[in-house]
Amino acid sequence: MISKNSPYEETARVPFALRYPPLVPVPYVEERVIANIDIAPTLYDLAKIPIPEKVDGESLVRLFNNEDNWREGILIEGWPGRGIYSAYHAGRYVYIETEGDKSEFYDLDEDPYQLDNAIDILEYQQIIEHMKSKLAELKAKAGEPL
Numbered sequence: 001m002i003s004k005n006s007p008y009e010e011t012a013r014v015p016f017a018l019r020y021p022p023l024v025p026v027p028y029v030e031e032r033v034i035a036n037i038d039i040a041p042t043l044y045d046l047a048k049i050p051i052p053e054k055v056d057g058e059s060l061v062r063l064f065n066n067e068d069n070w071r072e073g074i075l076i077e078g079w080p081g082r083g084i085y086s087a088y089h090a091g092r093y094v095y096i097e098t099e100g101d102k103s104e105f106y107d108l109d110e111d112p113y114q115l116d117n118a119i120d121i122l123e124y125q126q127i128i129e130h131m132k133s134k135l136a137e138l139k140a141k142a143g144e145p146l
Helices: 036-046 122-141
Strands: 074-078 085-090 093-098 104-107
Touching: 074 122, 085 122, 093 122, 104 122
Parallel strands: none
Antiparallel strands: 074 085, 085 093, 093 104
């Protein structure tokens, strides 16, 4: 049985299409990391309604306007039967921490099906440390224990 409550690409990545000709006259595929939490801020922004402070996510209008200051990655969390996990997904790379288990790291260009945990591969250690600190930063911002 496959659960949608997973940090792995096959369940975390969901197709999303948006049509808004005033800002996106030509269809394209966005490669930067977006999430379902970005839908509400986008709708507020397009409706010219102030985005409430407690609303998570970012308005996609910034992407439509080709602004460069978009997020690097996003926090993914869950509580499936195998344990509590949190992950930092940054497009090409995914770093995962699961309570009571070994951390995981995947280079999706090299291992798109996430079959080989690369957490111990020397060439990735600098990227892993960066992603580990970004994950801790996002968890702290969300008010969760590290």
